[in-house]
Amino acid sequence: QTVVTQxxxxxxxxGGTVTLTCGLSSGSVSTGYYPSWYQQTPGxxxxxxxxxxxxxxxxxxxxxxxxxxxxxxxxxxxxxxxxDESDYYCVLYMGGGIYVFGTGTKVTVL
Amino acid sequence: xVTLKESGPALLKPTQTLTLTCTFSGFSLSTSGVRVxxxxxxxxxxxxxxxxxxWDDDEFYSTSLKTRLTISKDTPKNxxxxxxxxxxxxxxxxxxxxxxxxxxxxxxxxxxxxLVTVSS
Numbered sequence: 592q593t594v595v596t597q598x599x600x601x602x603x604x605x606g607g608t609v610t611l612t613c614g615l616s617s618g619s620v621s622t623g624y625y626p627s628w629y630q631q632t633p634g635x636x637x638x639x640x641x642x643x644x645x646x647x648x649x650x651x652x653x654x655x656x657x658x659x660x661x662x663x664x665x666x667x668x669x670x671x672x673x674x675d676e677s678d679y680y681c682v683l684y685m686g687g688g689i690y691v692f693g694t695g696t697k698v699t700v701l
Numbered sequence: 702x703v704t705l706k707e708s709g710p711a712l713l714k715p716t717q718t719l720t721l722t723c724t725f726s727g728f729s730l731s732t733s734g735v736r737v738x739x740x741x742x743x744x745x746x747x748x749x750x751x752x753x754x755x756w757d758d759d760e761f762y763s764t765s766l767k768t769r770l771t772i773s774k775d776t777p778k779n780x781x782x783x784x785x786x787x788x789x790x791x792x793x794x795x796x797x798x799x800x801x802x803x804x805x806x807x808x809x810x811x812x813x814x815x816l817v818t819v820s821s
Binding site: 643688 | 812
């Protein structure tokens with residue numbers, strides 16, 4: 592079974608930069624998995640941030656950026672703000688209509 | 702404006718069948734390339750993709766839950782229905798429906814979610 596791994600938690604200072612990663616239990620993440628990223632605050636539905644590796648969804652601030660770093664997908668928050676404190680999930684498209692969510696990363700801004 | 706909203710029972714007993722409805726607006730499943738998925742999230746845990754249905758009636762399921770899930774659509778009513786058989790307390794979760802991005806590879810619009818609790 593495919594497992595998509597993310598760091599459990601990260602802490603970042605206001606104005607700081609943090610990079611979250613999204614890896615595969617076996618193998619490398621490439622653009623061919625079309626990684627996407629979602630932000631979720633407690634009690635709320637996820638919000639789409641990034642799709643197809645590095646395309647920002649409409650209305651998403653440009654302090655959020657997506658990339659491939661080494662063998663993982665990455666989400667970088669540059670100039671973190673207090674309301675960026677959330678859970679972040681990546682999704683990899685495995686082909687054949689199948690999607691796998693990552694384990695999620697809790698980001699604290701303090 | 703695209704909106705999706707989930708509806709269904711809040712509480713079920715083990716072994717029952719769960720039926721959830723996603724009612725959407727702002728798009729149509731009669732349009733080529735349109736797809737809708739179901740995703741769930743147990744309390745305090747990660748999101749999990751469940752199923753997808755496409756404009757052309759193609760259906761796709763999570764490998765681990767495939768034998769228990771059925772996804773269907775009622776195009777004139779703008780609805781997608783998910784049924785899950787033989788439910789268990791571990792199926793307690795918030796269930797979301799989401800529109801799949803036109804690329805087919807991600808989700809762009811999400812419903813608010815519905816919490817379903819399974820308990821005897």
